[in-house]
Amino acid sequence: MSDALAPVGVFGGTFDPVHYGHLRSALELVEHLGLEHLRLMPCAQHPHAKTPMSPAAHRAAMVELAVRDEPRLRCDTRELQRSGTSYTVLSLEELRAELGERRPLCLVMGGDAIAHIHSWHRWEAFLELAHIVVLARPGWHIPGAGEVADWLRDHRLADAGGLTRAPAGGILVEALRPLAISSTEIRAMLARGESPRYLLPEQVLDYIQEHKLYS
């Protein structure tokens, strides 16, 4: 019998608010990649000065509500508990220390993000700490040339099996069910007085209404 440890995933985002595009991707990743669990990790202070509409505590509370009944998904609030900018590399360092040297760790990011990865704080350290799983989206193309393209080519995994053969160091590109839902669109609907029902969990919508967010 193999003694390979199931990987743990971490999916960072602003989640302003969390919606079924995030949640369906998260669950499909758990099942397709055989993850032990996946942590949705709301950022507190976004590194690129993207200003969330809602305070981090509200965004995290909505993620907590959304994953409450699915034990394979968790809300990880470490970036709210840490002061300063929510650099992903700091969260990966903390997670690696908590999980130990052997447990595979997968950082999940959207295909749009990988094209700009070289602007992320200490991005060269990511693959020493974790694997990277890139969510391919319709209309998205793997960068063909340049520093990021070379890095992708050098570390690309052929299949998900590579995630359990080492604790870190590989890049896997995964195509999942496309759901054209964005937080921007949900905020705009609420601002116009329209209902975003069925684009996000009912309990998240109840929370938004109770706390008068985005209106």
Ligand SMILES: Nc1ncnc2c1ncn2[C@@H]1O[C@H](COP(=O)(O)OP(=O)(O)OP(=O)(O)O)[C@@H](O)[C@H]1O
């Ligand atoms: N519909 C979706 N399907 C798959 N992944 C998604 C979807 N929406 C967002 N993501 C991914 O989830 C992560 C966190 O995204 P974020 O919290 O910024 O949500 P968003 O809907 O893109 O928000 P906004 O519209 O405010 O930019 C990113 O890696 C992003 O690529």
Ligand SMILES: O=C(O)c1ccc[n+]([C@@H]2O[C@H](COP(=O)([O-])O)[C@@H](O)[C@H]2O)c1
């Ligand atoms: O660490 C960085 O330098 C860095 C730069 C840009 C984005 N991030 C993280 O990327 C995640 C997704 O961001 P976003 O803008 O799609 O919500 C979120 O967890 C951010 O903290 C991290």
